[in-house]
Amino acid sequence: MTADNVSKFAGIYVAMYSAYDAKGIVDKERVKRLARYYASSGVKGLYVGGSSGEGMLQSAEERKQVLEAVLEEVRGELAVIVHVGASSTRESMDLCIHAQQVGADAVSSVPSVYYRLSEKAVENHWQHMIDSTNLPFIIYNIPQTTGFNLSFDLCKRLAQQEKVIGVKMSGESTFELEQFKEAGGDDFLVFNGPDEQFLAGRIMGADGGIGGTYGVMPELFCKLDAYFREGRFEEALQLQHTVNRFIKKLLGYPSLYGACKYILNLRGIETGEPRLPLLPVLPEHHESLVQLNEDIRAASLNYLS
Numbered sequence: 001m002t003a004d005n006v007s008k009f010a011g012i013y014v015a016m017y018s019a020y021d022a023k024g025i026v027d028k029e030r031v032k033r034l035a036r037y038y039a040s041s042g043v044k045g046l047y048v049g050g051s052s053g054e055g056m057l058q059s060a061e062e063r064k065q066v067l068e069a070v071l072e073e074v075r076g077e078l079a080v081i082v083h084v085g086a087s088s089t090r091e092s093m094d095l096c097i098h099a100q101q102v103g104a105d106a107v108s109s110v111p112s113v114y115y116r117l118s119e120k121a122v123e124n125h126w127q128h129m130i131d132s133t134n135l136p137f138i139i140y141n142i143p144q145t146t147g148f149n150l151s152f153d154l155c156k157r158l159a160q161q162e163k164v165i166g167v168k169m170s171g172e173s174t175f176e177l178e179q180f181k182e183a184g185g186d187d188f189l190v191f192n193g194p195d196e197q198f199l200a201g202r203i204m205g206a207d208g209g210i211g212g213t214y215g216v217m218p219e220l221f222c223k224l225d226a227y228f229r230e231g232r233f234e235e236a237l238q239l240q241h242t243v244n245r246f247i248k249k250l251l252g253y254p255s256l257y258g259a260c261k262y263i264l265n266l267r268g269i270e271t272g273e274p275r276l277p278l279l280p281v282l283p284e285h286h287e288s289l290v291q292l293n294e295d296i297r298a299a300s301l302n303y304l305s
């Protein structure tokens with residue numbers, strides 16, 4: 001890991017939703033329009049096929065289609081990190097090789113899920129992905145969904161490899177986030193995962209963030225990051241409070257992703273419904289989401305003026 005890589009990758013990444021047509025089929029044109037929407041928002045890049053991107057609910061072929069559409073639209077404009085986590089190592093390696101072939105900037109993965117795996121097995125799973133391409137690799141630690149929490153020692157061991165450039169820390173402990181930075185050293189990137197505590201993560205050593213709710217308020221997270229970088233901590237805290245009021249509302253719907261997708265649809269960026277078992281919003285939620293969209297827009301205008 002070099003300082004060059006840090007400056008190449010540090011920053012704000014939208015954990016991008018996938019876009020489907022009315023029948024729930026991946027719609028490459030809609031994916032492109034969504035990627036284009038973010039290209040002018042000030043973010044550093046996109047995290048494709050992660051939790052928000054529903055990669056785990058798609059076939060390998062669909063995941064490849066989404067990545068290809070994103071890269072056809074914003075390759076060279078935005079850094080594109082693709083999540084390649086799958087149950088089998090073989091499928092993840094196939095997705096890694098595809099990512100390299102089509103020009104992704106980095107790959108990232110959760111541990112294999114379903115089987116209760118030892119740390120050795122998870123390490124081996126990730127190592128096969130790391131060895132399968134020349135791409136930088138970003139560990140994805142999200143213990144609340146995978147049941148596996150990255151240890152300091154495993155983080156340190158993996159970070160010794162040139163290709164392992166960082167960790168996306170979606171666990172809620174900012175102490176552990178700080179420890180991953182400690183394990184990897186200054187040139188090892190740590191991305192904050194929980195959007196609700198972006199500022200706390202940054203203060204504890206994160207080099208940026210990857211988040212799903214950034215997708216409906218990318219400008220506000222870019223501004224929050226700018227306040228942090230400029231040492232304007234009181235303003236940063238006020239803005240974090242503002243975005244948290246929005247996030248709290250978003251989390252009150254049948255699914256967070258359904259609510260965010262509905263808001264994008266209100267802006268003319270159609271992404272379809274989340275894929276089952278993730279629930280869509282219901283007609284009775286539409287009115288309050290229209291209001292929430294307006295409130296987010298008003299806050300964005302206020303902060304950007």
Ligand SMILES: CC(=O)N[C@@H]([C@@H](O)[C@H](O)[C@H](O)CO)[C@@H](O)CC(=O)C(=O)O
Pocket residue numbers: 015016047049050051052053169170192193194195196210211212213247251256
């Ligand atoms: C479980 C989950 O989706 N966590 C999100 C957060 O951005 C989350 O949506 C946000 O903090 C609201 O709770 C990210 O940490 C992970 C993520 O967005 C992704 O992989 O797509």
